[in-house]
Amino acid sequence: MKTESQAHRLNVIFLPYLSSGHLNPMVDTARLFARYGASVTVITTPANALTFQNAIDSDFNCGYHIRTKLVPFPAAQLGLPDGAENLKDGTSPEMVGKIFYGVSMLQGPFELLFQDLQPDCLVTDQLYPWTVESAAKLGIPRLCFYSASQFASCATHFIIKHKPHERLVSATQRFSIPGLPHNIEMTTLQLEEWLRTEDEIADLMNEANESESRSYGTLCNSFHELEGDYHHLYQSTKGVKCWTVGPVSAWANKGNEEKVKRGHKEELAQDSEWLQWLNYKQNESVLYVSFGSLTRLSHAQIVEIAHGLENSGYSFIWVARKKDENDNGHIFLQEFEEKMRKNKKGFIIWNWAPQLMILDHPAIGGIVTHCGWNSILESVSAGLPMITWPMFAEQFYNEKLLVDVLKIGVPVGAKENKFWTSLGEDAVVGREEIAKAVVQLMGKEESKEIRRRARELGGASKKSTEEGGSSYNNLMQLLDELNSLKASKATEKTNFKIEMKG
Ligand code: UDP
Numbered sequence: 001m002k003t004e005s006q007a008h009r010l011n012v013i014f015l016p017y018l019s020s021g022h023l024n025p026m027v028d029t030a031r032l033f034a035r036y037g038a039s040v041t042v043i044t045t046p047a048n049a050l051t052f053q054n055a056i057d058s059d060f061n062c063g064y065h066i067r068t069k070l071v072p073f074p075a076a077q078l079g080l081p082d083g084a085e086n087l088k089d090g091t092s093p094e095m096v097g098k099i100f101y102g103v104s105m106l107q108g109p110f111e112l113l114f115q116d117l118q119p120d121c122l123v124t125d126q127l128y129p130w131t132v133e134s135a136a137k138l139g140i141p142r143l144c145f146y147s148a149s150q151f152a153s154c155a156t157h158f159i160i161k162h163k164p165h166e167r168l169v170s171a172t173q174r175f176s177i178p179g180l181p182h183n184i185e186m187t188t189l190q191l192e193e194w195l196r197t198e199d200e201i202a203d204l205m206n207e208a209n210e211s212e213s214r215s216y217g218t219l220c221n222s223f224h225e226l227e228g229d230y231h232h233l234y235q236s237t238k239g240v241k242c243w244t245v246g247p248v249s250a251w252a253n254k255g256n257e258e259k260v261k262r263g264h265k266e267e268l269a270q271d272s273e274w275l276q277w278l279n280y281k282q283n284e285s286v287l288y289v290s291f292g293s294l295t296r297l298s299h300a301q302i303v304e305i306a307h308g309l310e311n312s313g314y315s316f317i318w319v320a321r322k323k324d325e326n327d328n329g330h331i332f333l334q335e336f337e338e339k340m341r342k343n344k345k346g347f348i349i350w351n352w353a354p355q356l357m358i359l360d361h362p363a364i365g366g367i368v369t370h371c372g373w374n375s376i377l378e379s380v381s382a383g384l385p386m387i388t389w390p391m392f393a394e395q396f397y398n399e400k401l402l403v404d405v406l407k408i409g410v411p412v413g414a415k416e417n418k419f420w421t422s423l424g425e426d427a428v429v430g431r432e433e434i435a436k437a438v439v440q441l442m443g444k445e446e447s448k449e450i451r452r453r454a455r456e457l458g459g460a461s462k463k464s465t466e467e468g469g470s471s472y473n474n475l476m477q478l479l480d481e482l483n484s485l486k487a488s489k490a491t492e493k494t495n496f497k498i499e500m501k502g
């Protein structure tokens with residue numbers, strides 16, 4: 001039985017996709033909805049819940065109406081190890097495939113929960129296109145959560161529409177993307193793999209795009225001052241209503257405790273070794289190197305990165321992950337780690353780093369990023385310039401936004417868009433190119449302008465989520481709209497009952 005105040009409260013379900021780049025920003029957004037008055041339920045699987053439950057519990061204890069509902073993941077059924085419930089847990093192409101398939105098996109249990117919880121609104125990841133029908137059955141709005149840049153979305157839209165890459169003589173020939181306000185040049189090799197090969201991901205992406213236009217609107221983790229032109233273009237070309245409410249990571253996670261725990265199962269100590277190491281470094285003197293939650297590098301690439309970083313002469317913190325269970329490459333890295341420890345030049349964090357906390361440390365002066373949208377927003381929030389090293393999905397567009405539009409990035413020279421599961425040992429960026437980009441970014445004179453612009457954007461990002469800022473206003477306006485919708489539905493129901501009685 002709901003109390004009267006619960007019945008009046010906007011009841012929202014958040015359903016994030018099971019990958020850190022999707023889960024992290026959706027959980028942050030769910031927490032913001034609760035902070036500003038909604039009653040929120042985040043639906044996920046047990047191992048994924050462990051990566052954010054602390055934050056939910058602490059919000060709940062502060063009096064916010066937020067909770068998690070769990071659906072078991074069919075790991076055993078698929079022959080996956082216990083706890084492998086997130087795409088980042090896949091250490092082989094086969095495992096990644098099984099986790100991907102496992103997610104699709106959850107539609108039934110997710111829908112049952114929707115019916116039980118009777119929400120006023122569904123906020124679901126763009127990769128769950130079927131939720132448009134679920135929302136229609138419940139007679140409620142579905143908001144599509146889009147965890148990439150609007151720049152990338154516009155670029156993909158115009159490439160699908162005009163197919164400029166189909167008129168070229170080679171996959172390495174450059175072409176301009178039609179329809180964009182800036183001249184953005186790409187090669188076919190840099191386009192998303194699903195645009196070049198008609199596979200099952202292409203089917204999912206096409207369904208996701210189509211379902212977006214049938215949704216009530218789209219929620220984007222971005223902010224007006226970052227890509228406002230593309231926000232307008234996105235709405236006018238795609239014909240969808242869109243609210244930019246980011247950067248949600250900086251908005252939702254203010255304290256060190258929240259930052260250090262975000263997105264990871266195991267407790268990471270706030271005062272760990274990396275922090276002590278960073279505390280001895282001068283301001284803005286260390287480069288943070290991370291390729292996000294999904295990418296696993298080949299041994300050949302790891303060797304080039306190690307030499308490139310060492311040869312640049314700058315200090316660095318590098319988040320390194322094993323490629324797979326049988327990967328012996330980490331022996332090379334362990335020796336490299338030992339050497340860097342002795343000369344105090346580098347620090348390796350194995351597998352997972354408390355990224356939000358590291359980026360905010362005054363010793364960090366820049367980042368090498370694979371151009372995942374969350375890592376970009378988190379770096380922008382910290383006012384940091386970037387070395388751009390896109391790997392897969394929409395990351396090559398993000399690189400163009402950073403380098404050609406915002407001018408806060410130095411490209412390392414990545415050429416081919418491929419997920420690690422299909423990447424050959426040959427697609428390697430060499431140590432000379434890496435060292436050159438590092439010197440260009442970390443050298444104070446070389447990167448003066450880039451640094452100034454990054455700092456400026458960092459300031460704009462903070463303002464956007466403060467009271468009266470663009471993202472703050474967008475979120476308040478959206479919540480008002482959803483509350484009015486709920487109220488008008490309640491009035492309709494009451495009138496209907498009165499008419500029936502009369
Ligand atoms: N992340 C982290 N520590 C790591 C690796 C990733 O905290 O060692 C977080 C990062 O802060 C971001 C997310 O995981 O919120 C990765 O998302 P992104 O869009 O950058 O890249 P993806 O992992 O989806 O490729």
